[in-house]
Amino acid sequence: MAAALASESRERLATLLSLNSEGIYTCVHCGLCLPACPTYRQLGNENDSPRGRVYLMRAVIEGRLDPRGAFTEHIDLCLGCRACETVCPSGVPYGEMLEAARAEVAASGTAPLAQRMTRIVLKHLFTKPALLGFMMAMARVLRDSGLPQMAIESRLVAGRLRLGLALLIASGSSAKLGKPLRPAKSDAEIPGTKVALLHGCVMEGLFSEVNRATERVLRKNGCEVLEATGEVCCGALHAHAGDLETAKQLARRNIDAFEQAGVERIIVNAAGCGAAMKEYQRLLAGDPAYAVRAAEFSRRVRDVSEFLVEKELKPMTNSLNLRVAYDAPCHLIHAQRIVSAPLDLVRQAPGVEIAPLKGSEMCCGGAGVYNLQHPQLASEILAEKINNIAASGVDIVLTGNPGCHMQIGAGLLLRGLAVEVAHPIEILDAAYRGAQEDA
Ligand code: SF4
Ligand code: SF4
Structure with a gap:
């Protein structure tokens, strides 16, 4: 046998x-x-x-x-x-x-059991937007209740539970960048390049403020931001876990949804999702009904930094007085080969000093759900990055992927460092705030 x-x-x-x-x-x-x-x-x-x-x-x-x-x-x-x-x-x-x-x-x-459990959760939860949305809402309620913070500070929890709570806390928004004061006139829909943002399951569930910041910056720079009704999870986690059939099903649903939206560009602000969507072309190459459509879909996908860096940005006038460092998500720098675009954008924000970060191109150990499957090895890989961040003396570490955001944020929290994590687009959004008030 x-x-x-x-x-x-x-x-x-x-x-x-x-x-x-x-x-x-x-x-x-x-x-x-x-x-x-x-x-x-x-x-x-x-x-x-x-x-x-x-x-x-x-x-x-x-x-x-x-x-x-x-x-x-x-x-x-x-x-x-x-x-x-x-x-x-x-x-x-x-x-x-x-x-x-x-x-x-x-x-x-x-x-291994952890891999099998992961595949079951991905297959039965991440393919059902309503159920996933409910679970994300519950996670937000827990995160914003302050209970996870109390549990960690009082050392009531240990092991994977402590790590899981730290990851959840780390998905909260940056206090140092503040919030938009009121909707700006420039946020109104104006005719321009038609784009749609992939809202994403984790991004919309736990990082909706990053999505709103992305939409504001796109609109500020002449884009008409449309909705792709029916969009679903990109399938990246499924493909990485070896469930290629579910990844294909999700890819087909996204192709249908974004085609209906009739946009010139599909904008993604999560590196892992962007890399997966640029690879729909390969994933569906053997599907007679979708191969050509998948190739066209992938051709339209752009990481938000890759898209904006080709534009002459509208001037930013709100000086931020921040020292930041950039940590490159693996699926941006290695899978999509986008190296300098996020830094080139952030450099244009007034009052932002960019500090070098040793090992910024190295993985943080997050890798989807790897940190929960292999917590010991993931935390050893993360430790070097946290040491480098601590040595850089920055206020905020920037990174454009939810998994990296949470992994680095959890590492900083558990080390007791007062450094925050934010998405590069949030720097631009905050730097536009003065302009928005005047608009
Ligand atoms: S050993 Fe590594 S770097 Fe050299 S060819 Fe093989 S995969 Fe590439
Ligand atoms: S962990 Fe090593 S082998 Fe695996 S993708 Fe990263 S560099 Fe390649």
């Missing part, structure tokens, strides 16, 4: 991974990716490096390795940060290969 399962798993893995065999055989084993890999840096095990994982995938395809056991473990420990892709001279498409490997681990039924 076990032998039959192993054989079946190996065949399935070979089926999906063989679609990426060109990429797998592109690896020349140079090892340049090793120093960029957070799990290798932390664990020092070749099997937990990109080169080692590519080698394991190749061994499974060639029938030299049983896909259960050690293979599953090393694939599971990967953050999916794709730092290896950025430094790889051979262009190994590691992200695609990882998704295929995880899909096969899932299909083989040998995935």
Whole structure:
């Protein structure tokens, strides 16, 4: 029975991974990716490096390795940060290969319990907007009640619960940037570039103020912001967890919704969602009804920083008197290769000093729900980043992804540091506030 399962798993893995065999055989084993890999840096095990994982995938395809056991473990420990892709001279498409490997681990039924539980929650909660909206509303009530803060300060909770509460608290809005005083005349809909913002499940659920700030800044800069009725979760977490079928279903629903909206650009302010939506083209390449539409959809997707940096921004007049640092989300810098756009925008805000941040291109350990699945390793990876932030002496760390926002925010909170986390677009929104009052 076990032998039959192993054989079946190996065949399935070979089926999906063989679609990426060109990429797998592109690896020349140079090892340049090793120093960029957070799990290798932390664990020092070749099997937990990109080169080692590519080698394991190749061994499974060639029938030299049983896909259960050690293979599953090393694939599971990967953050999916794709730092290896950025430094790889051979262009190994590691992200695609990882998704295929995880899909096969899932299909083989040998995935660790935490992975299986995650997939069940993602499949049955994140595909139902009304239910997810209700759960997010409950989470906001808990967050804003002050109880999580009390529980952490009084040390009543420990382990994953303490971390989970710290992550929830960290999704709260920045006090240092304040709130808009009143709706500005410039917020009114005006004819301009037609865009729609992906509201996102976690972004709208826990970071709705970032979404509103994004819409204000877009409108301020000549965009007509339309709604894509029927939009759903982007499916990034599903794809990363190896549930490619659910990711495809969500992608099709989003393509339908945004096509109906009739917009020129689909704006995304969450790096992980943007990376996933730019990859709908690949995800649905084999779907006769959606392949062409997915390619057109992906062509229209822009991270908000990538979109705005190409525009001549309307002047910002509210001087903020802040020292900030920027931490690059992996799915912005590595998956989308957007490096300087957020900084180029923030630099235009008056009264903002940008401090360098050592290791800003390294993963924070958040990686979707990796921090809850592997809390020990994730917190060790995060510790270096928190040390670097503490050394930078900034008021606010900027990052454009909800997972990174919460992970870094939780790390700062649990370390007792008074540094806040905000989205780069919130700096622009705050810097426009003076102009809005005058408008
Ligand atoms: S850098 Fe690229 S080619 Fe070199 S070992 Fe890593 S994955 Fe292989
Ligand atoms: S995705 Fe990140 S954690 Fe995974 S092998 Fe590449 S660099 Fe390492």
